[in-house]
Amino acid sequence: MAEITLVEAVNLALAHELARDPSVVLLGEDIGANGGVFRATLGLKDRFGAGRVLDTPLAEAAIAGLAVGMAAEGLKPVAEIQFTGFIYPALDQLINHASRMRHRTRGRLTCPMVLRSPCGAGIHAPEHHSESPEALIAHVPGLRMVIPSSPARAYGLLLAAIRDPDPVVFFEPTRLYRLFRQAVEDDGVALPLDACFVLRGGTDLTLVSWGAAIHETLAAAGALEDEGVSAEVIDVATLKPLDMATILESVGRTGRCVVVHEAARSAGFGAEIAAGIAESGLFSLLAPLERVTGYDVVLPYSRLEMQYLPGVARILAAARRAMKFQ
Amino acid sequence: MNVVASFQVERLEFLGAEGELLAPLPDFARDPEKLVALYRAMTLTRLFDARAVALQRTGQLGTFASSLGQEAVGTGVASAMREEDVLVPYYRDHGALLWRGVTMVESLLYWGGDERGCDYAGPRRDFPACVPIATQVTHAAGVACAMKLRGEPRVAVCMVGDGTTSKGDFYEGLNVAGVWHLPMVVVINNNRWAISVPLHAQTAAATLAQKAIAAGIEGLQVDGNDVIAVHEAARRAIERARAGGGPTLVEALTYRLGDHTTADDATRYRSAGEVERARRLEPRARLARYLERAGAWSGAAEERLRNECTERVEQAVREYLAVPPPAPAAMFEHLYAELPAALRPQREAALRAAGGERERG
Numbered sequence: 255m256a257e258i259t260l261v262e263a264v265n266l267a268l269a270h271e272l273a274r275d276p277s278v279v280l281l282g283e284d285i286g287a288n289g290g291v292f293r294a295t296l297g298l299k300d301r302f303g304a305g306r307v308l309d310t311p312l313a314e315a316a317i318a319g320l321a322v323g324m325a326a327e328g329l330k331p332v333a334e335i336q337f338t339g340f341i342y343p344a345l346d347q348l349i350n351h352a353s354r355m356r357h358r359t360r361g362r363l364t365c366p367m368v369l370r371s372p373c374g375a376g377i378h379a380p381e382h383h384s385e386s387p388e389a390l391i392a393h394v395p396g397l398r399m400v401i402p403s404s405p406a407r408a409y410g411l412l413l414a415a416i417r418d419p420d421p422v423v424f425f426e427p428t429r430l431y432r433l434f435r436q437a438v439e440d441d442g443v444a445l446p447l448d449a450c451f452v453l454r455g456g457t458d459l460t461l462v463s464w465g466a467a468i469h470e471t472l473a474a475a476g477a478l479e480d481e482g483v484s485a486e487v488i489d490v491a492t493l494k495p496l497d498m499a500t501i502l503e504s505v506g507r508t509g510r511c512v513v514v515h516e517a518a519r520s521a522g523f524g525a526e527i528a529a530g531i532a533e534s535g536l537f538s539l540l541a542p543l544e545r546v547t548g549y550d551v552v553l554p555y556s557r558l559e560m561q562y563l564p565g566v567a568r569i570l571a572a573a574r575r576a577m578k579f580q
Numbered sequence: 581m582n583v584v585a586s587f588q589v590e591r592l593e594f595l596g597a598e599g600e601l602l603a604p605l606p607d608f609a610r611d612p613e614k615l616v617a618l619y620r621a622m623t624l625t626r627l628f629d630a631r632a633v634a635l636q637r638t639g640q641l642g643t644f645a646s647s648l649g650q651e652a653v654g655t656g657v658a659s660a661m662r663e664e665d666v667l668v669p670y671y672r673d674h675g676a677l678l679w680r681g682v683t684m685v686e687s688l689l690y691w692g693g694d695e696r697g698c699d700y701a702g703p704r705r706d707f708p709a710c711v712p713i714a715t716q717v718t719h720a721a722g723v724a725c726a727m728k729l730r731g732e733p734r735v736a737v738c739m740v741g742d743g744t745t746s747k748g749d750f751y752e753g754l755n756v757a758g759v760w761h762l763p764m765v766v767v768i769n770n771n772r773w774a775i776s777v778p779l780h781a782q783t784a785a786a787t788l789a790q791k792a793i794a795a796g797i798e799g800l801q802v803d804g805n806d807v808i809a810v811h812e813a814a815r816r817a818i819e820r821a822r823a824g825g826g827p828t829l830v831e832a833l834t835y836r837l838g839d840h841t842t843a844d845d846a847t848r849y850r851s852a853g854e855v856e857r858a859r860r861l862e863p864r865a866r867l868a869r870y871l872e873r874a875g876a877w878s879g880a881a882e883e884r885l886r887n888e889c890t891e892r893v894e895q896a897v898r899e900y901l902a903v904p905p906p907a908p909a910a911m912f913e914h915l916y917a918e919l920p921a922a923l924r925p926q927r928e929a930a931l932r933a934a935g936g937e938r939e940r941g
């Protein structure tokens with residue numbers, strides 16, 4: 255089994271589906287000869303032809319709108335938005351059309367499309383290239399919101415996203431694209447789109463995160479173990495629809511919860527998880543829930559971005575505060 | 581069938597690739613001093629640009645978008661503006677920024693990941709470089725609208741790339757400028773590529789200048805490697821706008837000799853032969869040839885200029901490298917006019933976290 259990076263896993267899943275299902279087409283800026291600016295679509299145009307891998311003009315509203323039209327007409331478009339910072343012209347299409355085509359036609363027309371986009375900070379990119387707007391997407395009824403945090407999950411979740419009968423927004427954390435390798439078998443097995451992944455079992459504390467922040471969260475869990483604290487780590491890779499049951503079950507056992515995310519704090523997706531716990535798990539809490547997030551500031555240019563990101567130290571500090579409640 | 585409307589697109593050019601004259605020079609260009617000033621600015625831009633790329637390669641700068649080969653566009657346009665006009669640039673406009681008075685230190689800070697690089701000491705009303713493609717065209721229309729509403733004889737000058745013309749907001753900006761007869765000039769740096777997408781894959785239109793026609797505004801093409809033509813086209817358009825004559829779209833034909841940015845590798849999608857052919861048309865050499873023939877430039881002058889520019893660039897680099905990173909508190913500064921009380925605890929937490937990390941080394 256080959257050891258591959260997350261971006262190679264994305265490529266592998268795209269190739270698998272292009273080969274398996276003739277209705278799958280890719281579209282986006284620079285995805286052909288250039289293989290995408292991160293090389294996620296490397297070699298796919300050569301392998302599958304210009305009729306399956308379409309370089310579009312520079313126009314995000316058109317990319318998303320094309321995907322809506324293609325999907326309604328029976329194709330399975332997988333569109334790429336070059337960076338999440340440039341997804342906003344596509345939101346009109348996602349919010350006003352993709353998410354509700356099925357609903358407003360009572361199932362007559364549907365939108366089985368995927369919109370992929372690299373997200374997140376920490377790679378010293380220029381401005382507008384580092385945001386994590388998953389909460390914006392997760393707020394839209396009718397869309398699914400997925401963010402993998404490992405090569406294996408990227409492969410399995412992208413297969414599932416492409417096969418799903420509804421529109422899926424799929425964010426790929428740029429910081430993880432080449433951070434590490436993992437054995438991924440090209441077996442075509444999809445992962446569920448509505449279940450959290452428990453990455454590490456624990457009994458004292460539940461750490462909940464997704465995307466690139468999973469890695470600082472796992473590191474914090476390792477450090478806590480040295481302090482005698484057993485932390486469970488949950489990857490909410492599928493934010494919408496949210497598998498609250500797994501989180502509630504864990505918090506029911508540990509009584510303590512720290513939610514970690516890169517995006518700004520206010521109305522971030524952590525608030526949704528906190529609300530879910532307040533509604534259905536309040537009495538199992540031994541300590542106030544903690545959120546470790548980006549600050550409510552414009553994501554700083556690269557010289558300060560590491561100060562913005564929730565690092566291991568901030569996660570540890572929150573976990574230790576929670577552990578003070580016995 | 582009756583013809584109800586017909587259009588044509590004109591191209592303005594004065595200097596050929598060998599520096600030969602293709603048409604009688606416009607008035608401003610009869611003064612060799614004016615041309616030497618443009619030449620000096622283009623040279624500074626090129627040396628600054630090359631140094632910025634080198635800084636990125638050695639990890640001292642973030643991703644940088646080189647303007648190699650396109651210097652005549654920025655220099656030619658900015659030199660046709662008045663100080664009180666407003667430049668609404670995009671990220672490849674180093675030449676225009678330099679002419680407007682943005683310092684090299686400010687530019688380096690910006691590309692080095694420091695917001696202070698957008699706080700221009702010089703042109704206080706100019707916009708910072710725009711990264712989300714085409715969004716700046718509507719800003720320029722807004723700026724021009726403000727000028728017009730106040731009855732001021734000022735002009736908004738907007739810079740965009742060729743790929744930018746595919747996006748809706750490009751057309752939205754032109755259209756509103758047309759209906760409202762705004763004092764706006766949009767200049768397209770048609771460097772033939774939008775990252776890996778060549779112009780023919782971007783549009784089926786024969787020219788980009790003709791996109792003005794649908795908006796009902798003036799449009800023309802210029803040889804973007806001929807700084808005299810760029811300056812003259814920009815000057816006419818800006819002065820027409822100032823006089824209440826409405827907006828113009830100028831398409832400047834040039835070529836992106838470098839990679840899209842330092843994060844790009846153009847050998848993946850275009851041939852070395854194409855780049856070499858384009859290099860023979862580049863703007864600086866042709867102006868040098870013309871000036872030499874006119875007796876206004878010499879090898880000795882060239883050497884003096886290079887030394888002077890290199891020294892200025894090196895001085896800027898030294899100053900840039902000596903600027904300490906912004907303090908973590910800077911994240912919370914200038915977020916609102918005044919930091920809302922609700923945000924103060926986050927600011928304090930950020931300062932504590934930053935202090936803690938420093939203790940740990």
Ligand SMILES: Cc1ncc(C[n+]2csc(CCOP(=O)(O)OP(=O)(O)O)c2C)c(N)n1
Pocket residue numbers: 283312314336340672711712713714740741742743744745769771773774775836840
């Ligand atoms: C809305 C938006 N989409 C995508 C990008 C990513 N991107 C940056 S530059 C670029 C190509 C721009 O080409 P062009 O307009 O020709 O300008 P050039 O860079 O060639 O000067 C793209 C796609 C972006 N910055 N903004």
Ligand SMILES: [Mg+2]
Pocket residue numbers: 741742743769770771772773774775836
């Ligand atoms: Mg271009």
